[in-house]
Amino acid sequence: MASDLTKIVASLRRSPVYVAPSLTAAVPEPQRLVAAVKAAPVPVFTVIVPLAAGGEFPDAEHLADAVHRRLRRDCVILTLDEGSPNDISAQEYGVDRDAIQAAGAVNLDPALDSASLTDRLIRCVQLITSGQAHAEYEKQSKALDERIRGPRRQDGRSGGHTAAYAVGGGSVAVAAVAALAVWRWRRTRVVRRRPRPVLTDARSAASLREHAQAELVRLGEALDDAQGDAGRLREALDAYSAAGKALDAARTVPDLAGVLVLIDMGHDASEAARGGRGPTPLCFFNPLHGDGPVAVRWRAVGGRERITVRACAACAKAVRARETPDVLRDGATPYYEVDPARSVWATTGYGQFRGDLVQRVLRGDLRRR
Known part of the structure; x- marks a missing residue:
């Protein structure tokens, strides 16, 4: 029997919108959504399926990544968000249309709170198509900020919450605090992990080096104006420095894979500084496989102890079999x-055996004896 993922991808090859049978009532008039998607300047796929912890699709990111690996094309993938059944999640693969901001703008817009999921998805696609996603997200974010915090008075103080407390008492103040918590949560939900490409098709050290050089530049640019927790930003800068040092010394494909691991650590730390998700390692068995979302117990040939490593779905399946x-x-x-x-990569398992990979690279453990 074909898996749900196989069915989804087969359907997407025929139509850019897939809705699970159990959720068809939630997406009325899907043909309108199909028309909007087909008018987009880049391929956009919409996958509306239930997300459940412990299931085949535990969250939006894993669902989108799994679909993208099967589709094998640059695109935007829209799904439901696991954090709220009414919110939209977006992932971009090889395109830059501010799709994440488009989804965030729709999720924050109070005018769309009572709209159907079809209309919300169409609005998201329209923002992607128009190129106005970033501006609209900033607009909706600012508006939500003002609604929650209240307008600024001439003396520079925020009037909204103080007035609410004076009129309504403690219960209203509690509601205001709860609303502020929701504001912070919804803002941070927009900070999604970047897609991590599968690079096993890179056939030579030269092609991997070129990719690593480009990724290192991207990390440096991201850190130029990065904000957030100072400790996390220091970790990101250390990872950036280590990646540059490793790239200079790299001679083999495993060395270049290590460079990409260090770059990924830098992005992880930068995103954590801004309130995003915590670190998620790349596949232990081969970092070029991309994400390692599955924890699996493994014992090396000749080893005595079984250890837990994070691996891609294919490697985890092989180990379990x-x-x-x-x-x-x-x-x-x-x-x-x-x-x-x-090999510092063997010593640390690309950072999965121990947490001092960055420090080891910075102190010079890269040299081969």
Whole structure:
């Protein structure tokens, strides 16, 4: 029997909108949404399925990533958001249309609170198409800020909450605090993880080096105006410095994979500084596989202890079936079986065995003996 993912992708190859049978009532007049999607300047796919912790699709990001891996094309993918059944989540793959901001603008717009999911999705696609997503998100964010905090008075103080407390008493103040918490939550929901490409098709160290150089520049640009928690930003800068040092010393594909791991750590720390999700490692067996969302118990050949590592779905499935996963090799040897004295990647499991990979690179452990 075909899996739900197989059915979804097969349907998307025929139509850019897929709605699970159990949710068809939530998306009335889907043909209007199809028309809006087809008018977009980039491929947009809408996947409306239930999200459930512990299920095949635990959250929006995993669903979108799984669909994208099967579709194998640059696109925007819109789904429901696991945090709220009325909110939209967006992921971009190889395109830059501010789709995440488009979804955020729709989620924050009170005029759309009572709109159908079809109308909300159409509005999201319209913002993607028009190029106005970022401006609209800023507008809705500012408006929500003013509604929650109240207008600024001439003396510079915020009047909204104080007045509410004086008129309505403690219960209204509690409601205001709760509303502020919702504001913060909805704002941070827009800070989504960037897509992490699968790079196993890169056939040479030269092509990987070119990709790593471009990604390092992107991280540097992101950190130029980064804001948020100072400690997390320091971690991001350290990871950036380590990635640059590793790139200079890189000679092999495992070395370049390590550069990409360090760059990913920098992005993780930067996003955490802004209130985004915490770190999510790349696949332990081969970081070029992309995300490692699945925790799996594994024991190396000849090893005594089983350890927990994070892996991509394919590698996790192989381990659970007692098969050999598609491992990144250093020559003919799995990278983690290389003498630890010669490889910081083997020593740390690309950061999954221990949390000091960045520090080891910065202090010079890259050199091969």
